[in-house]
Amino acid sequence: MTRINTDRLISTFCELVKIPSESNNEQDFINYMEKFFKIEGAKTKKDAYGNLVARFAAKNSNSKETIGFVCHADTVKPGVGIKPIVEADRIRSSGDTILAADDKAGIAELIEMIRTAQKHPAVEIIITKCEEIGSFGAINLDYSLINSKMAMVIDTEEVNQIVIGGPTLVTFDVYYKGKPSHAGVAPDKGISSIYAASKAISQLRLGKLDEETTANVGVIQGGEVRNGVPENTKVMAECRCLNHEKALKLADEMEAVFRKAAQEVGTEIKIERNMPLKAYYLPEDSDIVKLCHKALTKNGVDAKAIVLRGGSDATHINTHIPAVVLGAGYREEHSCNEYVLIKEMETITHSMVDLIEGLA
Amino acid sequence: MNTERLISTFCELVKIPSESPNDQEFISYVEKFLKIEGSKTKLDSYGNLIVKFKEKNSKNKTPIAFCCHADTVKPGKNIKPIVDLEKGIISSDGKTILGADDKAGIAELIEMIRAAEKHPPLEIIITRAEEIGSLGAKNLDFSLIGAKKAYVLDMDSPDELVIGEATHIHMDVTYTGKAAHSGVEPENGISSVLAAVEALHEMKLGRLDAESTANVGVFKGGEARNIIPEVTRLQAECRSLDHKKALGIAEEMENIFRKAAQASGTKVDIVRDIISSGYVIPKDSEIVQTYANALKVHGVNPDIKLITAGTDAALFNEKGISAVVVGIGCRKIHSKEEYAIISEMETATKTLVTLVEGLA
Secondary structure (H helix, E strand, O other): OOOOOHHHHHHHHHHHHOOOOEOOOOHHHHHHHHHHHHHOOOEEEEOOOOOEEEEEOOEOOOOOOEEEEEEEOOEOOOOOOOOOEEOOOEEEOOOOOOOOHHHHHHHHHHHHHHHHOOOEOEEEEEEEOOOOOOOHHHHOOOHHHOOOOOEEEEEEOOOOEEEEEEOEEEEEEEEEEOEOEEOOOOHHHOEOHHHHHHHHHHHOOOEEEEOOEEEEEEEEEEOOOOOEEOOEEEEEEEEEEOOHHHHHHHHHHHHHHHHHHHHHHOOEEEEEEEEEEOOEEOOOOOHHHHHHHHHHHHOOOOOEEEEOOOOOOHHHHOOOOOEEEEEOOEEOOOOOOOEEEHHHHHHHHHHHHHHHHHHO | OOHHHHHHHHHHHHOOOOEOOOOHHHHHHHHHHHHHOOOEEEEOOOOOEEEEEOOEOOOOOOOEEEEEEOOEOOOOOOOOOEEEOOOOEEEOOOOOOOOHHHHHHHHHHHHHHHHOOOEOOEEEEEEOOOOOOOHHHHOOOHHHOOOOEEEEEEEOOOOEEEEEEOEEEEEEEEEEOEOOEOOOOHHHOEOHHHHHHHHHHHOOOEEEEOOEEEEEEEEEEOOOOOEOOOEEEEEEEEEEOOHHHHHHHHHHHHHHHHHHHHHHOOEEEEEEEEEEOOEEOOOOOHHHHHHHHHHHHOOOOOEEEEEOOOOOHHHHHHOOOEEEEEEOOEEOOOOOOOEEEHHHHHHHHHHHHHHHHHHO
16 A cells, blocks of 8 residues: 655645635745646646646556546635644644645645555646635636546545535625714714614524524624714625525525514615525435545545535536545634644545545 | 905815824924914824914913814815805815814814904814814823813804713723634534624613713624624713713623623623713803803804713813813714805804903
8 A cells, every 4th residue: 555655745734834825815825836736747727717727647557537636725814924833643723823724734635645646547636716705716617627527625624524515505795774973962863784783683593503504694894983873784694505495595584684674773775695505416326426435445434425514616516527525634724723633634645545546 | 354264274274184093294284374373382292282372462361272173084085175155155075074073163263363353362272083082182281281261162053052061981892702614513603793792682772861872883793704703893882961870871881791791602801991071061150151142242042051972172171171162163074965154154253253352
């Protein structure tokens, strides 16, 4: 069994996280990855959106197939000045930033995979932009550049999961407009947009509503100045459900709550509603799932096919080719407590080595 | 007095931007301007301007003070004043405020000095940063001021004669919860927005009674739509003409903020700042009656009252200088519809001239 070089994997990972790539500012990092892949022997190409496709020719293989892997380049904030701290069983951030293991652990694992495998068919590694803010890279990916007939997205937490489905996601940008007035002199002449927004929020069902449904108010920005009855308040909210119809019903319910509060308080309201993700589901006995299952089992992992409520590039890639999401080993992503488990990084890398060697 | 000169001075003043706290450039301009008029000028360490004029044709050595603030609210850059002599008003071009609050007052003081044939020693004080909490007056070097009586020019209409103001308390409230991915694991997060909403739901805001108000002017929470919002910040205030009542209201608001933190499992941090203590000047005192009489000379029936708004006068009264607030002839302040009424500016100026000539 071909063994990876764990030190090299860790060192590559630490190198990658130090290059900042907060969503919409990932050009430097993508340019760096392009050079990196070229040195590793790949032919690289960027599509019009700025996504990167690195193609490795078949090695010790007569296979005419291409197998695809996907990771995203961008990170959430705060992602500048990351100082990774390597401990015995994990790598973590220094506490004042994220770690960016989401998703650079995935990228490091793919690099180690390609360096280690003794044989493989043609391999495409696709690095997308702007995943964290709505998978815009995957939505705008130029699929004419892709030869793969299936792809593994390395972008979830645990390595014993094969994600075969995703949620419908409905987003709301809600704008309340009241009436300004000096709060000390004539508060009765004003209408508070903060009051309307708060009323709505207090009436929404939020959090984990059931195993397949969540809703959240993520951002509120209300008012300009302490002594003014606040005229404008913006609320950014979302709901998700693994069942498409149920998601739409919940979204309608949320929208009704937003509007009712506006009516009751007497503010104007404007709602921008979008559906960035649509629920999908791959059959458990499909080729791609069986392939991943076999490779993970070989490395001692009892992998379960699951459906996740998180969004990923897989939702959009599945509109072209079957795509599953595999674990990269990170935890507490999107927070300054983020870390990645070294053993899981090794496991997934070994599994992917076995997978591509098996296809050679 | 010379109306054309008054209007021209006013238009000059509003064209120099002085949005809080960027009012130093404007103060420099006024300093140079008033030096020409034959005064001694001085800036205190905070940047407030104190201008002293010797008595003119008068044996009275007792100085009297007048105060205006230099700063304006936003949007106060590129102000283009439009003088409509037919309608008798001056307005902005609709893209900005006018700045009549408080530059109409400054223009009237300048015209008063030019027009008065005699007067006691005068102290003209131009304070910084009034609109954001009377910061200039709070930090004014009162050792530079000899007057024991002061007129603050900062009300809308010339008939307004304010002899008392409310105690004014600020509260800065920060809720801290726990961030988590809202789709994947919302149950691991604690929403600071929901904690704040809970508090606002319980709170009495707006006009509480004839002498008290409370407001939450700013409510900002959360980083991204798909993250349970970790930190939420509120800017709140309360006011009451009754000092004890004001403290009671602040106490109650803070208890509600704390209760919501406890109920939600968030941390709350409250910073309370007593901006100014209320005051009431007896109606029959000399400072009130001399101005009231001067108004009557010019056909104005004085509207002597108490207000819940805050002005610099509160800080003067705190330091033992009796101060009342008088009107300058503007309307719709703190908005792009702000305008000045020329006849009222004339009345205010004539009243001031009558006042100082009467004291000479």
